[in-house]
Amino acid sequence: MLAVLLADGKLSVTEVPKPSPKYEEALIKLTTAGVCHSDVHLVKGEWGFRRATPFPIGHEGIGVVEELGPGTEKLVQKGDRVIMGLGGIGGGYWCGACEYCLSGRPRLCRQARPLSGTYAEYISVWAKALVRLPDQVSDNEVSLACGGLTAYSAVKKLIKFNVTPNKKVAIVGAAGGLGHYAVQIAKEFGYKIVGVDIGNERLEFVKALGADYAVDANEAPQFVMEKLGGVNASIVFTPRLAGFELGMGLLKRGGIFIGVGLPPISEGPISVMPLDMLGRDLLIMLSAVGTVQEMRELVQLAADGKVKTHISKIASLSEAAQVLEELDQGRYTGRAILKI
Numbered sequence: 001m002l003a004v005l006l007a008d009g010k011l012s013v014t015e016v017p018k019p020s021p022k023y024e025e026a027l028i029k030l031t032t033a034g035v036c037h038s039d040v041h042l043v044k045g046e047w048g049f050r051r052a053t054p055f056p057i058g059h060e061g062i063g064v065v066e067e068l069g070p071g072t073e074k075l076v077q078k079g080d081r082v083i084m085g086l087g088g089i090g091g092g093y094w095c096g097a098c099e100y101c102l103s104g105r106p107r108l109c110r111q112a113r114p115l116s117g118t119y120a121e122y123i124s125v126w127a128k129a130l131v132r133l134p135d136q137v138s139d140n141e142v143s144l145a146c147g148g149l150t151a152y153s154a155v156k157k158l159i160k161f162n163v164t165p166n167k168k169v170a171i172v173g174a175a176g177g178l179g180h181y182a183v184q185i186a187k188e189f190g191y192k193i194v195g196v197d198i199g200n201e202r203l204e205f206v207k208a209l210g211a212d213y214a215v216d217a218n219e220a221p222q223f224v225m226e227k228l229g230g231v232n233a234s235i236v237f238t239p240r241l242a243g244f245e246l247g248m249g250l251l252k253r254g255g256i257f258i259g260v261g262l263p264p265i266s267e268g269p270i271s272v273m274p275l276d277m278l279g280r281d282l283l284i285m286l287s288a289v290g291t292v293q294e295m296r297e298l299v300q301l302a303a304d305g306k307v308k309t310h311i312s313k314i315a316s317l318s319e320a321a322q323v324l325e326e327l328d329q330g331r332y333t334g335r336a337i338l339k340i
Helices: 037-044 139-145 147-160 179-188 200-209 220-227 241-249 274-280 292-303 317-328
Strands: 002-005 011-014 025-035 060-068 081-084 122-126 168-172 192-197 213-216 231-236 251-259 283-286 311-316 335-339
Touching (some): 011 317, 025 081, 025 139, 025 317, 037 317, 060 122, 139 147, 139 292, 139 335, 147 179, 147 231, 147 251, 168 179, 168 220, 179 200, 179 292, 192 200, 220 241, 311 317, 317 335
Parallel strands (some): 168 192, 192 213, 231 251, 251 283, 311 335
Antiparallel strands (some): 060 081
């Protein structure tokens, strides 16, 4: 069984032959798939492009290696329980030898291929993108494969750009599928967390995750600027331009903005004033997915009990379309997953 996007924009679960692993690939029998907001954007065509249909959906998965293709013997073994993904745009293949791969940015490799098709019983995956899972990490942690990794890689950039522990960091969209990971990770790294979201239920959830402050988005500008004097960095996970604008507005002079959520192109471009950027000396960047090594580090944090996936919905593969619709409506804190 495999869930595919059809030409009419609908999702269909259909019978397909079991794939065979090619060179350096491993065949994985999937047990769990994560539902990522990127899947919503792809199904709705909100990023301005559509893949050739039928297009397989899903890029977060945990499963067991069932069969090995040629050249994989030193990478994984039959029976290994593994997590895959590295984000849909980075988890299919990269060359390993170009300037981007060698500098730890394989997503930019010209030969990079996406991974897609984890809403399925089986998937054949490039074995170098797989990470073995210890017993302490359950199948329910499947969304570490993209949501967790993306949050982890974004938070790690703070250190790279000299935002040291104990500095104030705003996480916009803190109760969401990626944001709830970022709160836990940033807290573990020693930052003072200002979790920003909407509504009492979501703010209580953010507090429970360990945020030092949980602030409604409508009240955040006044609270952060007047009470805290601004934040040293903001990481924005909400896929709306309003979230980007809010994140930039919370920064103190010399602040760093990291955008992760990708708004639909229908919202248009973000507006920034060069003079304001110069006067406040802002650093603005976007961050997507991560690397295999970062995935290994994140898996170890999860095994140590430092990072946990909050699951609001567990559904079957046949319910995938409904789950995507509910996710688009903001019905979930944390994540939704599919049991295969």
